[in-house]
Amino acid sequence: MDSFANIIWRCMNGSQRHLTAGGERARRYLKGFSPIIAFADPERPDFAALEAVCEPGERFYCSEWSGTAPDGWTLERDARMLVMVWTGGAAPAEDPALDARPLATEHVPQMCALAALTRPGPFDVRTIEFGEYFGAFDGDRLVAMAGERMQDGRLREVSAICTHPDQQGRGWARRLTELVVRRELARGETPFLHVVSTNAKAIALYERIGFTRAREVAVRIVSRPA
Numbered sequence: 001m002d003s004f005a006n007i008i009w010r011c012m013n014g015s016q017r018h019l020t021a022g023g024e025r026a027r028r029y030l031k032g033f034s035p036i037i038a039f040a041d042p043e044r045p046d047f048a049a050l051e052a053v054c055e056p057g058e059r060f061y062c063s064e065w066s067g068t069a070p071d072g073w074t075l076e077r078d079a080r081m082l083v084m085v086w087t088g089g090a091a092p093a094e095d096p097a098l099d100a101r102p103l104a105t106e107h108v109p110q111m112c113a114l115a116a117l118t119r120p121g122p123f124d125v126r127t128i129e130f131g132e133y134f135g136a137f138d139g140d141r142l143v144a145m146a147g148e149r150m151q152d153g154r155l156r157e158v159s160a161i162c163t164h165p166d167q168q169g170r171g172w173a174r175r176l177t178e179l180v181v182r183r184e185l186a187r188g189e190t191p192f193l194h195v196v197s198t199n200a201k202a203i204a205l206y207e208r209i210g211f212t213r214a215r216e217v218a219v220r221i222v223s224r225p226a
Contacts (some may be wrong), residue, residue, distance in 0.1 A: 003155075004083045004192070004215045006064055009038035011150040011157075021053040021120070028053055028060065030158075032126035034149060036061045047073055061122045063194075066218040074223050080197035081219035088210020091185045092178035093184075100179060103133040103145060109144040111135070111160075119163035121194065127160065134179055136172050144172035146180050156189040161202075176210060187195035194219075 012020045012027040020027040026049040028037045035058065039045040042064035051072075054060065059076065069075040103111060104152035108125055111133070115123035131148025144167060158180045163172045184191045195202050197216060 002215060004085070005040070006040075006042060007083060007152060007155070007215075008036060008063055008150065009040055009042075010152045012036075012038050013040070013150045015153060016130075023049050023118055025049045026108055030126070032124055033129065034061075034122040034124055034127050035059060036122055038062065039065060043067075054224055056224045059223040061221055063219045065220065066192060069222060071226060075220060077221040079219050081205065082141055082195050082197050082213055083212040083215040083217065084193050084195060084203075084206050085190040085214040086181060086185075086210055087212045088181075091182045092209065094182070095178065096174055098136075098175050100134045100136055100176060103128060103135045103142075103147070104111050107133075107135065107142060111145060114142055114162055114164060115160060117164065118205075119159050120162040123160055130159075131156070132180070132183060133160065136167075136176065138167065140169055143167040144176055146173070146176035148180060148184070149213065150215055154189050155224045156184045156187075158184070158193045158208070162195070174205060174209060177206070181201065197207055 015170045019033060020029055022028055025040050025046040028050060034087045037050060045065045047070045063081060107126055112125060114122060133145060133147030134146040137143060144163040146161045148156060149158060151158035158177055161173050161177055181191045193206065193211065195206065
């Protein structure tokens, strides 16, 4: 089997099942975590199985599925996304000059604001609970961050890689990504990440760091109208 086939469902139904709600055919991350849904069989998605755990007015990201939205759901965005996996061998070199702080609950408002501005992917007030997050600051202002979200056994996702527009070009994305990668590799984990297929600049950066393309999938945003 492709080691990244339906990876989001495998995370939700395996190592992170305790962070999700739903059943054996469809699940979502708990409210307040990243708004993502997944299906056991993306070719025959069981949206009805989500009705008890998805409220009207909520919006969700969903990958792998590419069919028609069923009654009661609206398709808001339809795109493509790459899954990239670490194949860089040895961990990136230590970066003693990197001034990055571990992020904690008191940083959540700034983290959500930065994610809303830069759109690195689905993010919410409890996303920080998925794993470790690190940030770069200009004074007391959070200007860049990266952390961890999904997990399937030893596969661990690097996520929420983003930089404030007025701080771009300073290497924050690369340095923070490498920091998270170093920590995952030290735990014996294999880093992977998701990136929109049209984001050529980010893809090139991740390839330079040591990631390679593993799989391309559909990524969509769907909602239940209020």
